[in-house]
Amino acid sequence: MSFDAAAVRDQFPILSEIIDGRPVHYLDNGASAQVPRAVLDAVRKYETTGRANVLRGVHRLAERATDAYENARAEVAAFLGVPAMEIVFTGGCTAAINLVAYAYGALLKPGDRILISELEHHSNIVPWQLLRDRAGIELDMVPVTTDGRIDLEKLPRLMTPRTRLISLAHVSNVTGAMVDVAAVVAAAKSVGAKVMLDGAQRAPHGPVDLPTLGVDFYVFAGHKAYGPNGVGVLWARPELLEAMPPFMGGGSMIGRVTLAETTWAPPPRRFEAGTPPIGPAIGLGAACAWMRTLDWTGAHAHEMTMVQQLMDGLQEIDGARIFGPAGLQNRYPVVSFLLDGVHPHDVAQTLDSFGVAVRAGHHCAQPLMDRFDLDGTTRVSMAPYNDRSDIDALLTGVRHAARTLR
């Protein structure tokens, strides 16, 4: 039986909204995905029947809240195939990367090296530059191929005995290209380095089998994975979590505090100072549980059919070209394109007048734009609830922009 995108779509209330007289063709999932009823229900249940702070209270609402929060941790863990106590809830994906840059960074010595790539999101560049400037770490860059993939052929010669960490996008937020994780892990092992993947664009496309991937850190954002804003996830190997000092100090992350000194709680609490984003975490747990109910083989095939439809349609528009992999192999449904003579923002604005939501600009990947001397791209990012009609509406809008704006 083929994948039923309409049945998925029906679970997302916002997608049946009529906005300014038009249906919503939401193709900006890479920025923020929409939220299914299961997530809305879970958050509403917490806010209306179990709202309290977690871990501290002895009253019933506090116990309900704590149970729901810890169940959410277990759901996220199941989604990643790891034990619950290896999951740290953060304020977002950016916060998770900053946590690693700070806390794992605290274990590094001046002259140690960290390897990232030219296509990283700013959130996987700037925290390392801050660490470099703070702690004397050296940063190395893996170049990008002309079709928008991390050039892993260049990886072996970039590895040094001082390389401590390789931190890469699992899937590019600009080109949709998926990195060959096995090759990265092999290169890292050759010098004893750790591997972190930024899974922000991968997690929204189904469960991630971390034990098989063999990486050391994994991060993703709640709001891109059908969950609420304000929550993200860090997973790290338990021995790394155990070795890392806290990122932030405050309540919950302590063992014992005296005015003279403080001992730390064990992970994951050590990294969850203060009141955590309880409602958003519960919502994200529901999102991970929801994602585990989908047929991802069917969903991926459906997404790739839409990518092919988009590629075929763009090919027929004069001056339109894909920036990124031309094929469907080792990619996810994030597709950037250029329209000669029309700025990406003007393409996106025109698409908005057709009821189509996309993102345009540098996508927080300015070094990648500089590398290819681009002002930006127009990015179409899909989810399983999208269908042919969304791509049709988009292509109609692109044809209109091509006709009227150049």
Added chain:
Amino acid sequence: MSDQLYQERIVALAKARTGAGKLTAPTGSARRDNPLCGDRVTIDVKVDGQGRIAEIAHQVRGCLLCQASASALAAAAVGRDAAGVAMLRQDAERAVGRQEGEAAEPFAAFAPVRAHKSRQECVLLPFEALKDALP
């Protein structure tokens, strides 16, 4: 399907590319970036002894609105000093709804941007660069 933002006058201003390019010996030059969208404007000016703009040129790596604004600014700024340029900015801000009052030409053309708050900075970025380029 109506494209209310991209009305003919705005598209015509952008396509006119008035002042597009560089000056060979500018007295002032400045570049401004919009960090949110990545638009980038570089403005060169040659100013006379009275502080008035004798020549102006712009390089825009940005959207049609930014190009149209730079083009309109280049057409309107010659002969004006910093105070005169500030008056033009006032027109642009009036056109996009940031200030009360009626906008004069050529910036009145930008009235459709009023309904698109996220694009108003695109119109104002060339003014930011020109302000920095003036003595």
